[in-house]
Amino acid sequence: MSCQSPIVVALDFPTMEQSIEMAKRLDPNQCRVKVGKELFTTAGPVILDELHQLGFQIFLDLKFHDIPNTVAKAVTAASKAGVWMVNIHASGGRRMMESSANALQQLTDQKTLLIAVTVLTSMDQSDLAEIGIDATPEQHVKRLATLAKSSGMDGVVCSAQESKVLSADLGKDFVLVTPGIRPVGSDQGDQKRIMTPSEAMAAGSHYLVMGRPITQSIDPIAVLAKANADLGVML
């Protein structure tokens, strides 16, 4: 049975041992997990097998961005590894996204959600200006998300601050995955566009990615349980 909670815990750890130790404290009925660049680079694909054996659905967050052929092959490999969700950069453009979506459609036995990253939640308008983008984060997210939808993506990664407008414009079935989630009182860190879990869900987010507020807290299980309870998740 698939997990009822929208929370995806980012296992951003420097070693396989630390990530497995954290995963064993978590419960696959209470969250999904995310494997990102740090952990995957250290541990390799075996981390996916280990987490699957513990019963978790996995978001493989490697944010692929390359020529269409290369990215299509990479998402195919991810899907064959059985991950629940994988992401690529929307700024790679239509052909990159379409070739990836087409490649996954060729696979009959596995449905992996294919999600496009729009504007990183660590960026604000001044960061966009510096890389030559003369738009607000919301304008640029809307533009990339619209392109992602028409290129066959299942959804996008954005900040929860954009969830309301994307949900209205692109429909409630277009999956919105939102990092930059900060419960009241938690440290913002390097994130710029943040929201609390309840606000994010009310805005239309489907999945909430939470790393440090859970994994670096004194009692990760308590923080996760409180977030689920605040969201009214029946476990």
Ligand SMILES: O=C(O)c1cc(=O)[nH]c(=O)n1[C@@H]1O[C@H](COP(=O)(O)O)[C@@H](O)[C@H]1O
């Ligand atoms: O694709 C992502 O998961 C992602 C996209 C984005 O725009 N912002 C973002 O923070 N992330 C990831 O989400 C996680 C957020 O972690 P915390 O800031 O510790 O909650 C990290 O693993 C990031 O790599």
